[in-house]
Amino acid sequence: MAITIKDVAKEANVSPSTVSRVIADNPRISEETKIRVREAMEKLGYHPNFTARSLAVKSTATIGIVMPFSASHVLQDPFFPEVIRGISVQAREHKYGMYLSTAGTEEEIFEEVVGMVQGRRVDGLILLYSRTDDRVIKYLQKIDFPFAVIGRPVLGAERVIHVDNDNIYITKVVTEYLIGLGHTNIAFIGFDGDFVFMLDRLEGYKQALSESGIPFNEDYIVHKSTLSKGKEAIKSFLRSVESPTALVCTDDFIAIELMSHFEEMNIRVPEDVSIASFNNVLLAQYSKPALTSVDIDIFQLGMQGASCLLEKIKDPNVLPKRITIPAKLIERKSCAQIK
Amino acid sequence: MAITIKDVAKEANVSPSTVSRVIADNPRISEETKIRVREAMEKLGYHPNFTARSLAVKSTATIGIVMPFSASHVLQDPFFPEVIRGISVQAREHKYGMYLSTAGTEEEIFEEVVGMVQGRRVDGLILLYSRTDDRVIKYLQKIDFPFAVIGRPVLGAERVIHVDNDNIYITKVVTEYLIGLGHTNIAFIGFDGDFVFMLDRLEGYKQALSESGIPFNEDYIVHKSTLSKGKEAIKSFLRSVESPTALVCTDDFIAIELMSHFEEMNIRVPEDVSIASFNNVLLAQYSKPALTSVDIDIFQLGMQGASCLLEKIKDPNVLPKRITIPAKLIERKSCAQIK
DNA sequence: GTGAAAGCGCTAACAA
DNA sequence: TTGTTAGCGCTTTCAC
Numbered sequence: 012m013a014i015t016i017k018d019v020a021k022e023a024n025v026s027p028s029t030v031s032r033v034i035a036d037n038p039r040i041s042e043e044t045k046i047r048v049r050e051a052m053e054k055l056g057y058h059p060n061f062t063a064r065s066l067a068v069k070s071t072a073t074i075g076i077v078m079p080f081s082a083s084h085v086l087q088d089p090f091f092p093e094v095i096r097g098i099s100v101q102a103r104e105h106k107y108g109m110y111l112s113t114a115g116t117e118e119e120i121f122e123e124v125v126g127m128v129q130g131r132r133v134d135g136l137i138l139l140y141s142r143t144d145d146r147v148i149k150y151l152q153k154i155d156f157p158f159a160v161i162g163r164p165v166l167g168a169e170r171v172i173h174v175d176n177d178n179i180y181i182t183k184v185v186t187e188y189l190i191g192l193g194h195t196n197i198a199f200i201g202f203d204g205d206f207v208f209m210l211d212r213l214e215g216y217k218q219a220l221s222e223s224g225i226p227f228n229e230d231y232i233v234h235k236s237t238l239s240k241g242k243e244a245i246k247s248f249l250r251s252v253e254s255p256t257a258l259v260c261t262d263d264f265i266a267i268e269l270m271s272h273f274e275e276m277n278i279r280v281p282e283d284v285s286i287a288s289f290n291n292v293l294l295a296q297y298s299k300p301a302l303t304s305v306d307i308d309i310f311q312l313g314m315q316g317a318s319c320l321l322e323k324i325k326d327p328n329v330l331p332k333r334i335t336i337p338a339k340l341i342e343r344k345s346c347a348q349i350k
Numbered sequence: 351m352a353i354t355i356k357d358v359a360k361e362a363n364v365s366p367s368t369v370s371r372v373i374a375d376n377p378r379i380s381e382e383t384k385i386r387v388r389e390a391m392e393k394l395g396y397h398p399n400f401t402a403r404s405l406a407v408k409s410t411a412t413i414g415i416v417m418p419f420s421a422s423h424v425l426q427d428p429f430f431p432e433v434i435r436g437i438s439v440q441a442r443e444h445k446y447g448m449y450l451s452t453a454g455t456e457e458e459i460f461e462e463v464v465g466m467v468q469g470r471r472v473d474g475l476i477l478l479y480s481r482t483d484d485r486v487i488k489y490l491q492k493i494d495f496p497f498a499v500i501g502r503p504v505l506g507a508e509r510v511i512h513v514d515n516d517n518i519y520i521t522k523v524v525t526e527y528l529i530g531l532g533h534t535n536i537a538f539i540g541f542d543g544d545f546v547f548m549l550d551r552l553e554g555y556k557q558a559l560s561e562s563g564i565p566f567n568e569d570y571i572v573h574k575s576t577l578s579k580g581k582e583a584i585k586s587f588l589r590s591v592e593s594p595t596a597l598v599c600t601d602d603f604i605a606i607e608l609m610s611h612f613e614e615m616n617i618r619v620p621e622d623v624s625i626a627s628f629n630n631v632l633l634a635q636y637s638k639p640a641l642t643s644v645d646i647d648i649f650q651l652g653m654q655g656a657s658c659l660l661e662k663i664k665d666p667n668v669l670p671k672r673i674t675i676p677a678k679l680i681e682r683k684s685c686a687q688i689k
Numbered sequence: 690g691t692g693a694a695a696g697c698g699c700t701a702a703c704a705a
Numbered sequence: 706t707t708g709t710t711a712g713c714g715c716t717t718t719c720a721c
Contacts, residue, residue: 013468015698026708031700039706058468062410063698065401066713073449080435092430096419099452108471109450110412113438129352129397132447264632271636293603297610299638354714365692370716378690402714405697470698 014057023051034059065131073108074098074320075133077147079120079140080113089292090309094139094161097313105321107134121146128156135324137161137316141173141207157327159320161312163207172323174315174334176307178208181338182215182259183222185287185305188340189257190223193349194285198231198248198255200238200265212261212289231255235265238272245272249284256349260288263295263304266345270298281347291341300344307338353396362390373398404470412447413437413659414472416486418459418479419452428631429648433478433500436652444660446473460485467495474663476500476655480512480546496666498659500651502546511662513654513673515646517547520677521554521598522561524626524644527679528596529562532688533624537570537587537594539577539604551600551628570594574604577611584611588623595688599627602634602643605684609637620686630680639683650675 016034020027025044032040033048051057065071076098078091095109102109110133114120124147127133136151141162148171151158160173189197199216201209213232220227230251238245249255260266266288270280280286280300288295291306315334323329355373359366364383371379372387390396404410415437417430434448441448449472453459463486466472475490480501487510490497498511528536538555540548552571559566569590577584588594599605605627609619619625619639627634630645654673662668 013470013698016700017698027698028700028709029707032707035700041706044706058464060405060698061469061471062401062404063713064700066399066405066715067698067700069713071401076450080438095450095452099419099450103453109452111415111434111438111448111450113434113448114442125397130400131352132400267633268636271638271640274638294606294633297607299610299613301610352714355716356714366715367693367717368691371691374716380690383690399714402697403716405699406714406716408697 013060014055015060016057018055019048019051019057022055023048069131071108071132071134072106073110073133074102074317074324075110075112075124075127075136077112077114077120077124077136077138077140080115090290091139093309094313094316097310097315098137098317099313101314101317101321107321117146121150124150128154135159135320137320141165143205143207143210157320157323159316159323161316163211163333165207165210168333170331172319172331172333174312174319174336175208176312176338177335178211178338179215179218181305181307181340182212183219184215185340186216186219186259187223188342189259189285189287189346190219190225192257192285192346194257195225196231196253196255197225197257197259198233200233200235200258200260200269202261203234203236209261212259216259235262238265238269242272242276245269246276249278255284257285257346258287260286263288263290263292263302266302266304267294267298270302270345281345282350285346285349287340287346295341296343298345303341303343303345305338305340308336311336352399353394354399355396357394358387358390358396361394362387408470410447410471410473411445412449412472413441413656413663414449414451414463414466414475416451416453416459416463416475416477416479419454429629430478432648433652433655436649436654437476437656438652440653440656440660446660456481456485460489463489467493474498474659476659480504480514482544482546482549494666496659496662498655498662500655502550502672504546504549507672509670511658511670511672513651513658513675514547515651515677516674517550517677518554518557520644520646520679521551522558523554524598524679525555525558526562527681528598528624528626528685529558529564531596531624531685533596534564535570535592535594536564536596536598537572539572539574539597539599539608541600542573542575548600551598555598574601577604577608581611581615584608585615588617594623596624596685597626599625602627602629602631602641605641605643606633606637609641609684620684621689624685624688626679626685634680635682637684642680642682642684644677644679646677647675 016027016030019030025048030048033045112123112127114123135157138160141160141164143165148164160171163175164171164173199213217227233248266286273280278284287303289305291304295302295304355366355369358369364387369387372384451462451466453462474496477499480499480503482504487503500513502514503510503512538552556566572587605625612619617623626642628644630643634641634643
């Protein structure tokens with residue numbers, strides 16, 4: 012059996028509670044006994060039992076990370092490791108641990124969340140996604156459990172802590188950039204699914220068009236899955252009504268995949284079609300041509316998310332807030348003036 | 351205050367121990383009372399407290415994942431999400447949770463591990479790396495704590511559960527493939543650091559040369575950091591003694607980065623230099639030219655690792671074993687017959 | 690088949 | 706400044 016606080020107490024000739032106080036570095040314990048107790052701990056190789064402590068203080072010092080794996084097929088890029096890296100920096104600083112929940116379907120996610128919350132496995136939750144009409148968010152709100160979301164909750168965002176880019180704005184900037192290069196036939200390539208960041212980007216795209224007096228054309232909105240059906244789908248898209256001369260891609264990986272197809276089809280980037288995309292993954296600069304992409308600062312997204320959550324955990328009275336992480340368009344070689 | 355077992359007991363007019371037995375689905379409880387108790391649980395919205403349960407049964411039903419973040423800068427590619435996806439499938443099947451430890455330095459990692467183990471936060475550990483002479487492994491072995499490593503422990507591998515590719519073999523295959531194409535000036539591009547998979551790949555490379563009677567040339571071993579110093583470094587390397595006509599790259603991302611530099615330098619792949627690399631990331635097929643790469647089946651690595659660990663946790667007597675995940679060379683367009 | 694009681698290892702009043 | 710005591714919520718002998 013492992014060393015407990017009692018063993019240490021006996022060794023140091025004090026009571027268990029004194030040992031407990033030494034662990035907490037309680038100021039009302041004399042330096043002498045502190046030293047004596049610490050020596051005993053050292054000698055016996057004592058380590059506090061986290062579970063017991065959690066039970067007693069009703070706090071686990073761990074935050075749960077909810078990561079939808081259905082999405083992560085899609086988000087194959089460095090988003091996930093990077094956001095976790097951001098979270099871990101804060102967690103570590105506050106001596107919090109991270110508990111990972113990776114479920115597939117919405118149903119599974121919901122169950123895991125309920126388990127984590129009710130089972131008191133975590134003190135707070137950070138959701139790495141946001142979809143429209145999310146059951147999990149509603150639940151957490153109802154029971155008033157501390158959580159933060161990376162992204163924008165679509166309903167009642169005013170009442171939830173969240174950190175996000177201003178996707179509408181930045182996509183507008185991107186689209187206007189393309190418009191500035193003379194493009195008017197601009198397509199929008201997104202994921203399937205009801206992720207909010209997608210909707211926001213679409214909205215920004217629409218706003219830019221609208222403000223420039225370019226009519227919105229439903230045919231220019233394409234989902235990745237459509238294009239993934241193969242070259243034929245891409246061809247038929249490009250030859251549609253009026254073929255687009257520029258693309259707003261919601262993800263670098265889609266852009267890179269597309270460029271690869273384009274090459275085989277002898278469509279030149281950026282001469283024939285300009286491409287601007289999102290995330291600015293490491294590889295964006297190495298693609299041919301180097302990809303013009305929006306740096307959304309994934310690390311910050313994670314770090315600020317964790318920071319807000321921790322704040323809320325420590326003080327349940329902190330008000331809901333939204334933090335906006337600046338995104339920046341990184342111009343490279345994949346966009347050109349229209350001929 | 352949340353609903354406890356006592357509340358349920360009261361509601362159902364039984365004792366707390368009976369409720370506990372119902373939770374465990376103990377066969378000695380009559381169906382009637384089971385039903386009655388379950389109704390009470392339902393009615394009150396009871397959820398078992400995980401921490402309390404852990405304390406009582408001395409088991410946490412969670413596995414710890416140790417992920418060195420210093421390495422993950424290097425392993426920017428999908429390795430990390432993918433291996434976790436593999437782990438999570440097993441964890442979920444066994445109703446285990448995942449606790450994530452992300453530390454930077456060896457020292458930090460060690461401390462986190464000790465904390466997790468002694469603090470009894472986890473029932474077992476899975477190490478996502480293996481470096482030479484690892485302190486963590488020694489420690490875990492000494493205290494006989496269940497763990498599995500993804501990769502090959504360099505010392506006493508016979509006594510530790512691990513899952514790995516046969517890196518020596520597969521790299522030999524890759525190198526021989528290049529030799530078969532007529533190359534003799536073959537360089538090896540690796541990471542810095544003392545990761546075992548690197549050493550193994552280097553070994554396989556050497557073996558292939560040796561068996562084909564090609565002398566080994568130290569100048570052909572290059573670390574990524576050297577090349578990252580910029581184009582000058584690459585140029586001087588390629589113009590060294592006898593410039594290589596083929597490259598064995600230990601990572602797709604390095605290969606892709608390199609190819610990007612090559613293009614600017616008007617070095618053609620594969621005409622001037624052939625490149626074969628590792629990991630077979632999604633993007634490998636979309637690079638120009640499509641990258642010949644080794645598929646190491648990261649998902650399996652994670653899944654089998656978790657599976658072994660869980661086995662060990664459930665039965666401490668299972669013997670140490672090594673599982674080898676087959677790796678496969680995927681031929682694409684980045685290697686050509688030497689002229 | 691069910692209940693009473695002790696205990697998992699720790700913390701936190703309350704005393705002293 | 707320190708010890709005593711009573712939990713935290715659950716499991717698990719040992720009785721009945």
